[in-house]
Each structure stands twice: as C-alpha cells, then as structure tokens.
Amino acid sequence: MEFPHLGKHCSQKSCNKYDFLPMSCDACHMIFCSEHFSYQKHACTSAHKKDFQVPACPLCGEPVPTPRGVSPDMTVGQHIDQYCKSDKRKIFTNKCSLKGCKKKELIPVKCSQCMMNFCLRHRHSSDHDCKNLAAARANRSNSPSHASKVQGNMTEDEALAHALARSIQELDESHDRTHRRNHQQSTVPAAVNGDGANSKDKCSLS
Template sequence: MEFPDLGEHCSERTCKQLDFLPLKCDACGEVFCKDHIDINRHRWSSAYKKDVQVPVCPLCNAPIPVRRGERADVIVGAHMDKGCRPDSARQKEKVFTNKCFRPGCKKKEMMKLVCDQCQQNFCLQHRHPLDHECQGPSRRVSKAGCAAQMRLLESRQKTSNGQLPPNRCRTKS
C-alpha cells in the first residue's frame, strides 16, 4: 500500500472496508462507507431518535405530534386507544359557509364580505351597496358617486314609469 494512513475502515462489523472518503454518521458519530452510512443499514440501536417524520394515524388520517426521543408507534397506538375517530365518523368541515343576505340569492362564499354601511354579509356579486340596494345609514357621497347613483336610479325609473327621481344625494362640500 502506498498510503496506509489515508482513509478509514467502515465501523460496520461485517464490512470493515477501507474507504478513502469515509462518512461520519451524525447520529452515532462512527465512520462508515457509502454502503452503510444509512442509519437503517448500520443497525444503530437508537435510530428512531434521528427519524424526524410526522406519523399519520391509519384510522383518522390525522398527523400525530411526536417529540424527539419518543417512539412513534407507541404514540400513535396511544392516540388510537384514547379517542381516535375514523374518517367516516368525522364530519368534513364546510368551506362555503357565508350566506348572502340579499333576498333571493342563495350563494355562499368562503370569506365574509361585509358591507360597510349595513354590516351584512353578501356574495361577490352583491357585495357593493348599489348591488344589494343597501338600506344602511346614508353617508355623504362624492359628486362622482352621486352621479353614478342618479344614473342607476334614472335607468330603473325610466323603465318603470318614465319619470325622473328626485335628487337625494348629499354631496361633500
């Protein structure tokens, strides 16, 4: 051998191969060849301490928290013994729960869309005060907002009786 001091022997009892690029196990601190560096391959007795996977209960599909040093199978077994509810018994959470308050609308949204004026919840289509004919406290409206409201009212009134509505906007001064 030309370089007897180069490299180290694998710590695995059955291997003892001289490796010029040895790998040190961060769990046990011993040196191994590329074939035995895997914790499961060199049969380290406390390998479960380095395994940082989150176990999932096979009955309810819920993740089970396990602290370092605890055995996952023992914790999952205790979870199953205590009060694990299988998937079929567990109710699925509804996502679309926020019902639109506009009469005749049956849409539901994921998030609440509350009107600033009447403080009621509406769907995306009816979220603006003009879209749900808001009866909330009247606020001072800008001139542009008043003009938009008047055009909307005029178009509605013209189709029904042909007369123009009175101007009810209180504009900002």
C-alpha cells in the first residue's frame, strides 16, 4: 500500500529522490532529501541570509557589518579608527617614559632595570639608555675581579709560574717531613738496644 501524500521529491535536479521524511531549507524554503539538505550540498543561493556571522568590536562591543569576501580584521580596524564610540584615552594609558616619545600602549611594559614604563619600541634597556644598566656596568668594571686580587700586578704567565713554584716547594717540604719522621722512627730502637747492651756488660763485670 502506497502513501503518496507522506513524502516529496528532492528539489536537487540531479537527485529528484522521493523521500518520506523530506526537509525544507530555512534559507531558500525548497524541499530536499537528507543527503542534499545542507547549504553546501544543494548550493543554496540564499545561504548568505542565514549562514553569516558579524564580528563585534572588541572595544565598544558593537557589531561591525562585513561584506562577503572581506577580512573581518579590516572592517573592525576601520570601525575602531573612524566609528568606534569608546574612549581610547582611557584604554591606551601606558605612556612611554622616554623623553620625546608620545606613544602609549594597551598594557604596561616595564624595564627590568629601572622599573619604568616604555612602549614596545623602547622596552629594552639599550633602547632607552637605561641609567640603572649603565650604573651596573660601571660597578662591574670598577670592582676588581677575584683573579686580579690574587695575581696583583703579575701577568698570567708570571702568576702561573709562581703557583707552580709554590706547589713544588710544598711538595718538597712534605717529602722532607716524611723522610725525617721515618729516620726518627728507625733510630730510636737502636738507642734502646745500645743501652741494654751496656747494662749487660756492667753486670758481667761485677
């Protein structure tokens, strides 16, 4: 038994399939089967009315109309420059501390040496002639290094020769101390034995 009133043919010309559960496109309002229901499958000419997203301005929150094929970044940028109602002076409050630079940044950018705020262009210590960095370099150059304290006015070769000579001297002194200690240990028993022999001789004579 057939129920012709329950289904409809797909509007896609290449399909024309009879579907018992047809679906109507919400853009062009034509009937399609489940296979050709999406905008892309039946090349819907009215899809732009539904499948369309409008970017919003990040500053004021207003929607920014963007034509098809145009980058949203471009339209949002134009909106911020020309039509945005937000107070930009309250947003870009981080002024560069370098004399003569009037640029402001959205976020604070502080120097790690002097802790002052600068723009992205002058954020490095060398870009804004940081006084604290120059003072730190001067202190490092003025303070004598450990090597200079040890060497004094000697050159590296003289200091090396002096160190070798002291090392050899300490080695010789250690060798002499060991030799004297061994000599003392070997001579003490001999003296004891000699005293014993003399006492024996004295006993025999008596």
